Each structure stands twice: as structure tokens, then as C-alpha cells.
Amino acid sequence: MGENRSNHTVYNVNYHFVWCPKYRHAILEPIEESLEASFRDVCAEYDYEILSLHISPDHAHLFLSAHPKYAPSQIVRTVKSIMAREMWEQHEAYLQEYLWGGGFWEQSYYIGTAGQVSNETIERYIERTEHV
Numbered sequence: 001m002g003e004n005r006s007n008h009t010v011y012n013v014n015y016h017f018v019w020c021p022k023y024r025h026a027i028l029e030p031i032e033e034s035l036e037a038s039f040r041d042v043c044a045e046y047d048y049e050i051l052s053l054h055i056s057p058d059h060a061h062l063f064l065s066a067h068p069k070y071a072p073s074q075i076v077r078t079v080k081s082i083m084a085r086e087m088w089e090q091h092e093a094y095l096q097e098y099l100w101g102g103g104f105w106e107q108s109y110y111i112g113t114a115g116q117v118s119n120e121t122i123e124r125y126i127e128r129t130e131h132v
Helices: 029-045 072-096 119-128
Strands: 014-019 049-056 059-065 110-114
Touching: 014 072, 029 049, 029 059, 029 072
Parallel strands: none
Antiparallel strands: 014 059, 014 110, 049 059
16 A cells, blocks of 8 residues: 555555445355456456455445546446446346346445545644745
């Protein structure tokens, strides 16, 4: 979890996302391998660096680093929509048994942020820096 660089930006922007399948059904375990592959493919395609990934039967945790040009809501929308389409393509017969209303993920999600320094460290740095 260090700094990343692009042409004009040095950044350390990390997000922890958690989301659940529709109706919070515990349906992810049988499709875990293809779900994990889909997470990795989508994140690689959009240049999101996966720092940690855990798939439980009824929810998924994704901890990633992304360029600050991507809003967290954009990241969630991208990952969830592409993965939903891929899971339906790969597991339609299985998913129809549980997700009779269509869709794959709940609309809601959790997001938290993490960095390498604490709020207190940043506040002390700003307070002690001489401003010219």
C-alpha cells in the first residue's frame, strides 16, 4: 500500500468496498472462482489495483487502490455492473433459482477509505507548516 504514480500525479487513494448479492442470498460460494476471476479482470482492465479481496457466501470485500480521477461511486458502478453481466452469462441456470427478479448485486454498498497516515498526522503537518 504505497504511493502510485502517473504522468502528473502521485497518489495513495485506497477504498474498502463491501456489497451483497440481491436479497442477501448466500449464493457466492459455488461461483467464487469465476467471481474472483471477474473481479481481477475488471480491476485490471480499469487499472484498479486490488490490495485485498475476500468473497463470503453472502457478501464480498474489495480493497483497492485507484487513481483519484475515478470517483468511488464510478468504481462501484463499473465493477458491479460488469461483474453482474458476466455472472449471469456464466451461471444463468444457477442464478435464476435465487434471483428471480433479475439483477445480481444489491444497490447499496459500504465504502471506507484508508491511507498510510492518520488524520492526526496530517493535521499536525498542516498546523506546523509555515505558510508563505
